[in-house]
Amino acid sequence: MEFPSRSPSEMIAILHAIADSMFTLGIDLPFTKYHKGLKGHEEMTAIVEESIRVMEGHTPKDGQPIKALSRILDAEDEDGNGIDMDFIINTVIVLLSAGYDTVSSTMDTIFHGLALNPKIWDNLRKEQRRVMERFGSDITREALDAMVYAMAVVNEGLRAQPMVPFVFKRAEKSFELGGYQIPVGMQVISGYGFTTRYLDGRWSDRDEFRPERFLEVGADKMDSFAPFGMGAHLCLGKELGLVQMLVLLVVLARDYEVRLQNPNARVEMMPFPHAEDGCMAMVHRLPSSRA
Numbered sequence: 001m002e003f004p005s006r007s008p009s010e011m012i013a014i015l016h017a018i019a020d021s022m023f024t025l026g027i028d029l030p031f032t033k034y035h036k037g038l039k040g041h042e043e044m045t046a047i048v049e050e051s052i053r054v055m056e057g058h059t060p061k062d063g064q065p066i067k068a069l070s071r072i073l074d075a076e077d078e079d080g081n082g083i084d085m086d087f088i089i090n091t092v093i094v095l096l097s098a099g100y101d102t103v104s105s106t107m108d109t110i111f112h113g114l115a116l117n118p119k120i121w122d123n124l125r126k127e128q129r130r131v132m133e134r135f136g137s138d139i140t141r142e143a144l145d146a147m148v149y150a151m152a153v154v155n156e157g158l159r160a161q162p163m164v165p166f167v168f169k170r171a172e173k174s175f176e177l178g179g180y181q182i183p184v185g186m187q188v189i190s191g192y193g194f195t196t197r198y199l200d201g202r203w204s205d206r207d208e209f210r211p212e213r214f215l216e217v218g219a220d221k222m223d224s225f226a227p228f229g230m231g232a233h234l235c236l237g238k239e240l241g242l243v244q245m246l247v248l249l250v251v252l253a254r255d256y257e258v259r260l261q262n263p264n265a266r267v268e269m270m271p272f273p274h275a276e277d278g279c280m281a282m283v284h285r286l287p288s289s290r291a
């Protein structure tokens with residue numbers, strides 16, 4: 001199968017243009033982020049459309065894994081109607097956008113926190129040695145479940161800089177909340193990011209990157225910790241995102257160390273974590289792990 005050829009950096013540039021346009025005023029002029037976001041969306045639509053055409057002409061051989069996209073293309077309701085092509089294209093773009101910047105920016109927060117706190121990296125490496133002694137070097141489900149400290153590091157990254165500060169909803173029925181009447185149809189903002197980062201008094205050291213807080217009783221079970229939202233629209237990619245972050249973190253922890261490239265570079269965390277010199281942290285392969 002020949003998919004449209006775009007390098008990873010070209011794809012990332014398009015996804016960034018789309019993400020950067022999300023919190024803008026919607027003014028469509030050639031120099032605005034909004035305009036660049038629209039162009040990015042057009043370009044992504046063309047790439048996805050072309051990929052779908054390639055997949056439609058492809059008959060999977062016996063035993064080949066069925067791709068998620070083929071399933072969507074073949075899906076029919078009880079009357080034999082397929083899914084509208086515009087809907088499929090937009091769904092693919094939403095999944096790419098929702099899944100890319102959230103995960104990569106949370107990893108930026110994590111690596112920056114680790115570069116500032118070498119002790120945490122040491123603890124991660126020690127845990128990996130214990131896990132490998134028990135399960136070998138393959139990253140299986142059982143091995144992942146045993147990586148309690150690494151999971152606490154991922155949770156701390158999600159807490160320290162929540163990637164989705166808030167989402168807009170509309171009340172489907174009237175209700176009362178904390179003494180306020182919310183009428184049907186009113187726009188409601190769910191501030192998951194704020195509750196995750198700020199709202200719990202037990203997290204008084206909230207500006208510190210301290211994974212240990214998640215090893216203390218039930219910290220990740222608190223309602224205020226909701227980096228993936230909650231309820232009917234809980235993040236669809238929650239499990240995928242968690243596994244991606246955990247696997248990347250522990251693979252690097254086994255053979256690499258993490259350092260700040262320029263300890264004096266200013267780091268801004270809003271709207272996405274970014275360093276003045278463009279580098280949140282550097283990972284270096286440890287001499288002992290080189291073949």
Ligand code: HEM
Pocket residue numbers: 094095096098099100102103106158163164167190192226227228229230231232233234235236237238240241
């Ligand atoms: C660090 C990683 C991620 C974070 C922090 C995150 C966070 C969120 C949040 C807060 C919401 C809104 C939930 C709500 O409206 O109540 C959401 C929705 C969503 N996310 Fe994620 N997400 C992440 C990764 C992903 C990935 C990897 C994918 C897919 C590949 C994904 C796909 C979606 C989709 C499709 C929705 C809309 C769900 C719906 O409206 O029913 N997300 N995410």
